Each structure stands twice: as structure tokens, then as C-alpha cells.
Amino acid sequence: MTEVSMQQVDDSNAETIEKVLKHREGIPGAIGPPTTAYNVEEKGDPNQGVEGKDPSELERQFLIKWVGWSHLHNTWESLKSLNGSNVKGIKKLENYIKKLDELEFWKSRADKEYIEHYDCEQEMNDELLDEYKKVERVIAHQVSREKNAAGEKAVEYLIKWACLPYSDCTWEDEGLIQQSFAQKIDEYYTRIESKTLPNKINAGMFTKKRPKFMKLEEMPDFLRPKVNPDLELRDYQLQGLNWLLHAWSRENSCILADEMGLGKTIQTISFLSSLFHLHDIHGPFLIVVPLSTMTGIFFNNLNQSLEEFY
Known part of the structure; x- marks a missing residue:
């Protein structure tokens, strides 16, 4: 087991390890600020050419997420650089190394299928790390x-x-x-x-008398996606949009319910878009969704659609 020296840190301005994300066998010295995503993009990767090095020439390095900094500032660090920098949270590195030892022991005994499943999960985690920097x-x-x-x-x-x-x-x-x-x-x-951002003036329109319902016989042009204007709402989706608009005009609460995958999301987006374009109601709109969907298709599609309005 690799040992990490624990030291008392008195510097209140010292950086703190939030999480150890992963590890690698890297070129000695390919650590610190030069390994941040933006420095690598601008000046090149100091770890370039590691594939041609003998394993005995390499050192174990760890990708560190720092407290108070975004993932854009993640850096690769070695045990030596961390111990010599008086950083806080060194215990997290010690725990990570212990888990590495346990993982190596598990891999020596686990079936190939389980190891492949673990490797797939790691690849997904790496893809997420890339998203965190966008x-x-x-x-x-x-x-x-x-x-x-x-x-x-x-x-x-x-x-x-x-x-x-x-x-x-x-x-x-x-x-x-x-x-x-x-x-x-x-x-x-x-x-x-933008002059159509939600504000106190147009928010007051919610308190005015609702306009008379006018049925949409076909999908209006403002609902056509800019990327692919040939896309059309299905007949039942247009019917659902009209039903939502009718209920809104009569100040009736309603619940749009249907089988999964039949387009409740697009009908909801179309309803908000119709309020915007037909009745000059710019919001703000309160969207209540389960936490499990906050980073999913519904939230992303809704956010992108509302961006087009503004």
C-alpha cells in the first residue's frame, strides 16, 4: 500500500482537496496548473508522449477537484507535489489510495463480465467529467x-x-x-x-381577464424548430395543445396525462410558446418537475425552447 504522509496545515489560504477523481501513470513533473483543461488546450499537454515511456520512468498522479473551483481548474498532482504544497483534505487522497488497493484485489478475483461492467461505468464517468467543464x-x-x-x-x-x-x-x-x-x-x-424577458409589467398580465379561446387548426409557424422546420406536431398533440389553451382561457386548472413517450413534453413547451407568441405573456413560468428529470430531456428541451423566445 502506498503511504501518504499526513501533515498539520496551518495556512488558512491553502487549497483544499474536494475530491480525487481518478489516477494515471504520468510523466514526472506533468502536474499542477499546466495540466488544467484550458492550459492544455492553449499550450499543449505536458503529459504528451507518455505512451512511449517505460513504466519505471513514470509516477502515479491523481486528478484533483479543488474546493471553491470549477472542474475547469482540475489539476493532476503527485503524492510529492501534494505533500509539499500544504494542501488541506489530504485524508481524501489516502482514502482513495486505499480504495485502489481494494479494487486491484477485487479485479484479481472477479469474473471478466464484472470487470467489463466496471470499466464501462468508468468510461461514463469520464464522459461526465468532460461535461462538467462545459x-x-x-x-x-x-x-x-x-x-x-x-x-x-x-x-x-x-x-x-x-x-x-x-x-x-x-x-x-x-x-x-x-x-x-x-x-x-x-x-x-x-x-x-431582450425586451421580452419576464418582468413585473408582463407578469401582471396573468391577473387580467383571459382572452377568448381561438382554436389552432394547424401547427403555427412559431412552433417550427429552427434546426428542422419540417417537423410537425401530431394530430393528438395539436389537440392536446388546444385543450391546454382552452382550459387556460377559461381559467381552469388541468392535468395533461398520457402514455409515456407520446409527447407531453412537447405539448407543454408548445403551450408556453403559444402564451408567448399569441398573448404576449413572457413569464415568469413556474415549472414543477421531479428531481430525476432536472438534468434530463424535459428540462434541457424546455430550457432550449425558452431560450429561442428570448
Whole structure:
């Protein structure tokens, strides 16, 4: 078993290990800030060429998620670099190494099918880690206290990361986000400047007398996807949309229920879109869904559709 030296950390500004994500046999010195995703993209991977090295020339390295930092700032570290940096949370590394020893013992005795299943799970986890480094949405911005290289006060953006909850949002430097996600910043300012964002004025329209119901005989153009305008609502889906609009116009509560896979999601999106385009009601809308669907198809489709309105 590899031993990790435990040391007393007095520095209150020391970085803290939140989680050890995975490990590798890497080139000695291919650790620290140069191994962050953005530095690798800009300057190249310091671990490049590891495949041609003799195993005896390599060292075990660990991918670290740091407390208070997004996955974009994950770094590869060795035992030596961690022990020499006075980082906090070193116990988590010790526990990870113990689990590695247990895993190696399990693999020496487990059936091949179980090992293949485990490897598939690890591949899925690696794909998720890549998603965690993608910007899903820019929520807010602020002027940083620190100045950039030009001597100007930089802008920071509050980032909602893909496949992670809002509790994991982080403030990131403008230059860093501009590198790969400039479009998300543009979308953010487009939303800010939009005249159809939900506000107190149009929210008051919910209290006015509802308009008379006008049946939709065919799917309106505003429901046609920009990517594929040839897609059509099915007859029963258009009927469901009309039913929702009719109930809304009469101020009646209703529940849209149907078999799984028949399009309740698209009917819900179409209903909100119809309120937006037909009655100039821009929201805000309260969407209540099970937690299990918050990162699923419903939430993603609904979010993307509402983005088109704004």
C-alpha cells in the first residue's frame, strides 16, 4: 500500500482537496496548473508522449477537484507535489489510495463480465467529467477587484456548468470563458437586452381577464424548430395543445396525462410558446418537475425552447 504522509496545515489560504477523481501513470513533473483543461488546450499537454515511456520512468498522479473551483481548474498532482504544497483534505487522497488497493484485489478475483461492467461505468464517468467543464449558461456578471494584464478591471461571469446543480455555480474570469464559450457570453447579453424577458409589467398580465379561446387548426409557424422546420406536431398533440389553451382561457386548472413517450413534453413547451407568441405573456413560468428529470430531456428541451423566445 502506498503511504501518504499526513501533515498539520496551518495556512488558512491553502487549497483544499474536494475530491480525487481518478489516477494515471504520468510523466514526472506533468502536474499542477499546466495540466488544467484550458492550459492544455492553449499550450499543449505536458503529459504528451507518455505512451512511449517505460513504466519505471513514470509516477502515479491523481486528478484533483479543488474546493471553491470549477472542474475547469482540475489539476493532476503527485503524492510529492501534494505533500509539499500544504494542501488541506489530504485524508481524501489516502482514502482513495486505499480504495485502489481494494479494487486491484477485487479485479484479481472477479469474473471478466464484472470487470467489463466496471470499466464501462468508468468510461461514463469520464464522459461526465468532460461535461462538467462545459458552460451551460452564463447567469450574471460583475467587475473583478483585480486588474487584468492591460491594467483594467476585468469582468467575471457566474457560470452554470453542464450536468451540475446551480449550487456548483462559480465565478470565472472573462478571458477564460471567452476562449471556448464566447457564444454563451453573447447569449447572456442578448437575454439582458431582450425586451421580452419576464418582468413585473408582463407578469401582471396573468391577473387580467383571459382572452377568448381561438382554436389552432394547424401547427403555427412559431412552433417550427429552427434546426428542422419540417417537423410537425401530431394530430393528438395539436389537440392536446388546444385543450391546454382552452382550459387556460377559461381559467381552469388541468392535468395533461398520457402514455409515456407520446409527447407531453412537447405539448407543454408548445403551450408556453403559444402564451408567448399569441398573448404576449413572457413569464415568469413556474415549472414543477421531479428531481430525476432536472438534468434530463424535459428540462434541457424546455430550457432550449425558452431560450429561442428570448
